Amino acid sequence: MKKWLLGLMLMSCHALAGSLTIPYEFRFQSINGTPIATSNFSHKDRLALQKGPQIIALTYQDIIEDDITDSTEIITSKPFYLHFNHDGLSHYQLLAAGKLINVDPKKYALNPQVTLVKPGKEAIAFVVSNQAPQVSTSAQLKLGNDDLARQMLEYWWQQASPKTKQQFKNKYLQAK
Numbered sequence: 001m002k003k004w005l006l007g008l009m010l011m012s013c014h015a016l017a018g019s020l021t022i023p024y025e026f027r028f029q030s031i032n033g034t035p036i037a038t039s040n041f042s043h044k045d046r047l048a049l050q051k052g053p054q055i056i057a058l059t060y061q062d063i064i065e066d067d068i069t070d071s072t073e074i075i076t077s078k079p080f081y082l083h084f085n086h087d088g089l090s091h092y093q094l095l096a097a098g099k100l101i102n103v104d105p106k107k108y109a110l111n112p113q114v115t116l117v118k119p120g121k122e123a124i125a126f127v128v129s130n131q132a133p134q135v136s137t138s139a140q141l142k143l144g145n146d147d148l149a150r151q152m153l154e155y156w157w158q159q160a161s162p163k164t165k166q167q168f169k170n171k172y173l174q175a176k
């Protein structure tokens with residue numbers, strides 16, 4: 001009975017840790033500077049997350065079949081970096097954004113577009129960069145949290161309509 005309870009507690013703790021799930025066409029490269037072993041023969045589609053800032057390196061990889069020559073080509077994007085803050089409990093899912101992934105995978109590989117959602121398709125704030133971060137330790141990650149917040153604010157500001165920008169200015173800039 002004690003072993004059964006211990007097993008149940010361990011499983012429930014693991015379930016509460018939070019994770020990121022990716023589609024088959026994407027590959028994990030690293031998490032917070034720690035490389036993740038991958039291969040073409042086994043796909044890792046889920047990654048356990050620790051609470052706090054996350055920097056996850058990913059690549060897009062797909063196999064294109066040419067019906068005329070009956071050959072295949074493997075296309076792989078350059079690594080891109082997903083920056084977000086994990087609350088310690090949530091499970092996230094990475095989704096390919098746009099139709100280009102299905103229409104022209106080669107063009108998609110040049111600049112992969114993604115979204116990050118919680119179950120129920122609730123969008124999560126995140127930033128995507130194409131440059132490897134210079135961060136390698138958890139102490140440096142905590143120091144970089146303000147920079148991540150600034151990058152996320154800049155990203156969402158660029159996505160906002162002129163009306164939304166004005167509402168933001170009225171609410172937050174004049175409230176000083």
